[in-house]
Amino acid sequence: MAQRPVAIARGPGTRGAVPVAVLVASLVLLPLAAVFLRAGGWPRLAPGDGQAVWFTLWQAAASAALSCLLAVPVARALARRRFVGRGAVIVLMGAPFLLPVIVAVMGLIAVFGQQGVVNDLLSLLPVRSIDGVPQPQLGPPSVSIYGVQGVLLAHVFLNLPLVVRMLLAGWQAIPVERFRLAQSLGMGPQAVIRHLERPMLRAVLPGAALVVFMVCLSSFAVALTLGGGPGATTIELAIYQAVLFDVDLARAAALSVVQVALCVSAVAVAGRVSLPAGFGAGLDRRCVVPGPVGWRRAVDAGWIGVAALFLLLPLGAVVLRGLPGLADLPPSVWAAAGRSLAVASVSAGLAVIAGLVLALTPVRWVGLAAMLPLATSGLVLGTGLFLLLHPVVRVQTLALPVTVLVNASVALPFVYRLIVPEARTLHANYGRLQAALGIKGWSAFRLVTLPRLRRVLGFAAGVAAALSMGDLGVNVLFASDSGATLPVVVSRLMGSYRTDLAAAAALLLVGLSFALFALCDRWGRHAEV
């Protein structure tokens, strides 16, 4: 960034940035410190942990690379094509990211599993042959979702939507005037890629890859259930085992240090690779980005179609599976749904305020604080908070507020990553004008910041709310006095043979997360209609 961190960007956000960053950092580091202190003695790893670290790293890197690679053509197709139902497709395609992991896994299994749709279709094919000789004992070709390929498939399924949305925002942030200029200069598609799209991707992709990498770094249920066995052990699983099964806090602490170290290095690498695009400001004209015609139109349609199928089929399976039991859900499930909505709304609010405040400041280290929560296991956070709070209060009475706080901090990295590119562009484009006109404080926020960032703020709030809805949270360690949240109820139902009710409750959870997300997103997009 060429711009100096001068006072011109100071809105109401900037002043609060350092205290907010300190607060977030201490919310992560204090519980970690508590776990360390309690562990007594040096943190140490167990024999299989080296393998777990290696598997975690490479599957996270592969998942991030695949998600980003596939997201580019999909987002580009969505950015430059207009068709009936485009808005709905964009919103719906965002849904997988909002799914609670365990629900997503069930949906994927319904499509790609042994009894899934894909294998049903493949079973219609003739039996496999070797050297042209049909082999009846082999049967028709089939796919297996269990194994490393399943882990990658699930991670791409969960994260592709987020990357597509981040890239789509990137494409939309290129002023239409630049595309117009490119057209009147007679640039072909290759030149447009070189001069407009590549710089944008250079600015947005590293951040997107970083987010996916970090999400997959703490992957756990996906890796184990679909990984097919202990070869797919991740750091997070090892932490789960250390905290809840062996109560070996020294090992949990050691694994947390490894996680934080990986996170900090990833942030550092992404920070070096990412460059601001610097297109300058446009006139905010609402025009279609002109897309090339001919065969490229068909290719775009293909990408959109395949991505929509891939993302929506498992979602449809979740809906079909849950619908029959929906009417049988007892009142307690609906009460839990209410509790979850309240928790999600408050934590989304907190996360967006904190994310905005941190994104608006030019102080660089603040960004690291914002990413820190993603690096630490929620389980270790919960354990640490328990150790800190237990001596002073009855922890169960605070379970819901603690859940809100933990959920807000876990959502913060996503929110921050979503807002920061647009905040930087805003600063680059309007900072000087703002300074020249002497617009400061609240009026700067109201006249410049809010209208420009409203779209991304709405989207970020929706993501934060949905993440919080689906989170099992600290409830694993201690349930709340004021009752369970919806994900807890789903796991209780699954644990007492009620698989149909569990599927229905999961559908309710998905429906509510999605509604909450759509509501926030709509508020944001209302700005540009």
Next chain:
Amino acid sequence: MKSTLLAAGLSCVALSAAAQTPVLTVYAGDYFTSEWGPGPAIETGFEAFCACDLQFSTGNLLPRLLLEGGRTEADVVIGLTTDVLARARATGYFAPHGQDLGALTLPVAWPDDTFLPFNWGHTAFVYDTTRMAEPPTSLEAMRTLPDGVTVVIQDPRTSISGLALVLWVKQVYGDQAPAFWADLAPHILTVTKDWSESYGLFTSGEADMVLSYTTSPAYHLMAENDATKKAALFPEGHYFMAETVGKIATTDQDELADAFMAWVLTPAFQQVIPAANWSLPSALPAAEWPAGWADLPLPAKVLFLNEDEAEALRVEAVEEWRSALSQ
């Protein structure tokens, strides 16, 4: 948020109204107190005669007690499984139960003076008769399953049933356990974090067999009227598991806690267990089990490792499992 505040306010009012009644705080596992678990019936049953308020507090039992470091508000802890008893005992937080164990009807000797078993069961591979006409008839036969037969199991590092399986195999095969795992490995579709995910995969048709309990068919039979789920019974014996109750030594409700411990062994309590906990009662002769339960096929031979034996084998057995399946 308003509703949360309201709920908090209401519970304050309720608390002050109940201030005169003594409260017995019972720590229980998360599944226990939901309306699909045994908690509500146990609470009503005990409150009917104790002149007290039984309050469950749920969470992960042993981690929570250890993190609380002795400053616990629990009077009684219910649901500690046999595999954590050695560590629970070592904390020194528990007092002797003081009960006469003559009423126990377990298939194994239980000379424990601290932890009272309130239910039991064995691990077993459960299958669906519509998909598997000829189930394996021995643990040995699990090594030679026909091609294409799939099994889902749980991870012994995160799940008690998964741990029970590796101890089961270790007890039957000893030094040959790694060879058993190597033979079973091609049939293991996947390994899940806990029992419920495995069972979900099985009921949705993903796998032919699932590691579960001998009592699992009872749920399908009695709650769903479905007789197609069966446990494969093996002559080598099945691994025994029980859940226990313990009294906290520092309790300030000594008499209530004792009354609860005594109640656990009475028929009134034991009758609740089968249908609410989907496990077998620990102190009730089979003749008095609720309707249908006595007909449940159970293995003739029971394998059981006491906590010292289990602890001695645990690390080695899990490591053998891990390395055999990581190939």
